[in-house]
């Protein structure tokens with residue numbers, strides 16, 4: 001391994017930097033992805049270790065400004081996970097002749113980062129996919145774009161942004177590179193998600209709709225399956241912190257100092273004096289501005305936004321991941337042991353019989369009344 005396996009974020013920085021293509025990324029028995037060095041190709045140049053963000057800290061800054069935001073265009077907001085900020089920033093960069101890198105879904109449950117340079121392509125990267133996205137060769141493509149004097153916006157989890165920053169090196173001198181990170185809970189493996197899909201027809205998915213945390217599968221833009229987060233076992237396990245990569249539970253990016261120009265998330269902690277207070281259910285973006293470049297990008301994009309300046313403390317009080325990594329579920333090891341034998345669905349049901357029964361009762365009014373009566 002290049003760094004300790006329990007710390008590796010699967011950011012692909014080592015894979016991108018290796019001049020001999022000696023690093024292959026492999027999935028372990030749970031589907032978590034790690035680098036593996038092919039020693040027949042390796043020439044011991046040491047670049048992979050130099051670029052790894054686990055071994056080499058990236059520069060981070062405390063946010064200078066905090067905003068609550070909703071997109072002026074209600075369609076953009078409806079299509080996004082929270083207030084639609086990511087889409088607006090991406091659109092602005094493309095309007096300025098630049099390119100954007102973000103996460104997309106493709107048939108067969110393959111989630112990866114892609115490059116887009118047309119407004120019509122924005123829909124490909126809209127919406128949060130609550131799973132590990134593979135950035136593949138995109139860091140090399142970013143360098144190529146920067147060499148061609150293109151403006152580049154890269155959107156990803158903080159560990160992906162840290163990997164890219166170390167890969168590009170001399171980041172502060174790359175005036176054309178804009179980095180946006182997401183406040184991040186943690187990422188499960190793609191293998192887990194694949195086992196929970198209803199069939200193999202889907203060509204797109206979404207984790208959130210105008211009705212909140214609802215999982216949908218689409219085929220040709222038509223909804224072919226819709227499941228509430230309480231009934232979708234993958235979603236339950238995600239919220240219960242049962243299935244993240246091991247390193248996520250000690251995430252070094254779950255803090256105030258950010259390694260990006262702009263941080264985006266949900267403004268869960270918004271107080272009642274905010275003009276967007278009543279809009280929370282439909283999604284209000286939290287925007288943290290962390291650098292001068294972040295300020296410039298916000299200035300350029302703010303014509304499409306309804307913005308309100310807020311206090312950082314308000315945002316951080318309502319969003320745990322700005323303070324600490326998620327705590328590992330006590331059943332994590334048990335789940336993994338069962339998983340090897342039974343797969344996702346059976347293992348989850350085995351360790352959560354009581355909670356699932358309660359969920360069934362909740363949906364039946366009469367049974368729910370009886371249950372509450374017995375409980376009393």
Ligand SMILES: Cc1cc2nc3c(=O)[nH]c(=O)nc-3n(C[C@H](O)[C@H](O)[C@H](O)COP(=O)(O)OP(=O)(O)OC[C@H]3O[C@@H](n4cnc5c(N)ncnc54)[C@H](O)[C@@H]3O)c2cc1C
Pocket residue numbers: 079080081082083084085086087101102103104125126127128129130131132133155156157182183184185186187264265266267285286319321
């Ligand atoms: C794994 C994960 C965990 C998150 N946890 C939290 C949290 O605990 N608290 C919180 O406030 N917010 C969290 N978020 C962020 C939140 O869900 C929204 O993505 C964010 O508020 C931006 O929403 P938006 O409306 O501006 O943009 P959207 O239109 O929803 O765009 C989302 C952007 O994120 C990128 N993206 C989507 N999925 C991934 C992925 N798997 N990996 C990398 N990039 C991706 C897309 O390229 C797109 O540009 C998380 C996001 C992810 C992907």
Ligand code: SF4
Pocket residue numbers: 017018019020021022023037041042043044045046047048049
């Ligand atoms: S030491 Fe150099 S050649 Fe070997 S895997 Fe690392 S980057 Fe590749």
Ligand code: SF4
Pocket residue numbers: 002003007008009010011012013014015035051052053054163
């Ligand atoms: S560079 Fe990223 S993928 Fe490679 S070892 Fe370090 S954390 Fe893991």
Ligand code: SF4
Pocket residue numbers: 009157158159160184185186187245247248249251252253254
């Ligand atoms: S929790 Fe931390 S390590 Fe895990 S995906 Fe998110 S940013 Fe990366």
